Amino acid sequence: MGQGSSSVSEEPGRRRTIRDVAKAAGVSIATASNALNGMGRTNAETRERVRRIADEIGFRPNALARSLLTRRSHSIGIITNDTYGRLTLPMSAGVSEALVDHGVSAFLCATNNDPRLAQLHLEALLDKQVDGIIFTATRLDLTPPVDLTRLPIPVVYAFAIGPETAPTFIPDDAQGARLAVRHLQERGYRRILHITGQEDYLAARLRAEAYRDLAGEQAEVMFGAWSEEWGHEAVRRLISSGRPRPEAIFCGSDEIARGVIDSLRDHGLKVPEDVAVVGFDNWQVVAAQTRPPLTTVDMELKELGRRAGLAMLDLTRGLPVAPGITRLPCSLVTRRSCGLA
Structure with a gap:
């Protein structure tokens, strides 16, 4: 960097300018500007040197000037x-x-x-x-x-x-639902119930359709709210109906699944010994803290x-x-x- 770099470093506290960068790098102001903004025909070696020196001396480009330029x-x-x-x-x-x-x-x-x-x-x-x-x-x-x-x-x-x-x-909601149902089927569960959210949600319909395709004649969908309360209520209705108990329950959300698990416990049923449960969302604050921790579908939101x-x-x-x-x-x-x- 030579003398240009040392003269810059001797002035602490002053805002660095494009002129300082150019002087420290031994190039013209126009070349320094082109290198920092990725414009012009600056070669790769010069561009890298200018950017490195700008970082070393603490130069921050003016955002307004940059926006006007680009x-x-x-x-x-x-x-x-x-x-x-x-x-x-x-x-x-x-x-x-x-x-x-x-x-x-x-x-x-x-x-x-x-x-x-x-x-x-x-x-x-x-x-x-x-x-x-x-x-x-x-x-x-x-x-x-x-x-x-x-x-x-x-x-x-x-x-x-x-x-x-x-x-x-x-x-891909349908693909996610298939992951959940196939996982249960591969573990030997056959009577699989689907408890999910409101039917007017596209995601609920897509997941339910994929579930029905795999569950076959025994498929049953219970639509309701996207809440723990609905999970509690759905299990209460199921138990009080006297229908055969499902071997597994695929839930449309982790919140519903948490309500389902709590309600199953309230009715003297253990998870997964009596009924297996799968959720949808992988909402960490819910899924990891559920008792037992919840198997669930991650939508890969990040x-x-x-x-x-x-x-x-x-x-x-x-x-x-x-x-x-x-x-x-x-x-x-x-x-x-x-x-x-």
């Missing part, structure tokens, strides 16, 4: 109706993982399904000149509370189904967010991204509720 703000917005973050937080972690190494940040905006709040968030994001927007929801078939179809920037949908012209990333983030990166760079729905595979997390140690 015509990008290097930020995106995430709009969600998931107020409590159960689904959005792991997806946002995946989005950030895809963006962070490219100098792109994300603004997370929760709408609580309020159209007015959603519009305010959207206008704020557009005022910040974000490069794109990712929309996520708590159900696949939720219509966004604000119109995202006419924006001048790209929109990607994650855990929400967008228009045919937009990239959409969702978990990977889903990462894929949405990568798609957004390509779109903001003008690269082609296939529109339409991409279904990402789920995985099965085995714990003791099916008899595994």
Whole structure:
């Protein structure tokens, strides 16, 4: 680095400039700027040296100047109706993982399904000149509370189904349900009951259809709320009906499964000795703390967010991204509720 580097280091506390970087690297200001912004025809060796020196002397590029140069703000917005973050937080972690190494940040905006709040968030994001927007929801078939179809920037949908012209990333609910049912069947269970959430949810219908395809003539689905209370109530109804007890219960969510297990215990039945139970979500705070710990389907939400983030990166760079729905595979997390140690 020579004399340029030492003269910079002798001035502690001063904000470093592109001029300092150029002097320390022994290049012109234009070359230093091109190297840091990935523009021009700077060779790889010079680009690496300039970036290393910039890091060593503590140079931070001016975000406004960079955005004017590249015509990008290097930020995106995430709009969600998931107020409590159960689904959005792991997806946002995946989005950030895809963006962070490219100098792109994300603004997370929760709408609580309020159209007015959603519009305010959207206008704020557009005022910040974000490069794109990712929309996520708590159900696949939720219509966004604000119109995202006419924006001048790209929109990607994650855990929400967008228009045919937009990239959409969702978990493969049917494949996840098949994982659960096949796991039970492979362990010798035949009479398998499905207790799940509301039938007007697309995810509930997809999982139920996949379950029916594998369970055959003995298939029975009990639709209800996505709650522990419904799990309790469903088991109470089952016991009081006098029908043959199922050997296993496949639940549409971990919350339902927790209610099912508690209710089975209340009726003197042990899990998994009397009835095996599988959940859906792999919500750690529920699944790992259930007694016994719950075998469940993981929707791989972080990977889903990462894929949405990568798609957004390509779109903001003008690269082609296939529109339409991409279904990402789920995985099965085995714990003791099916008899595994």
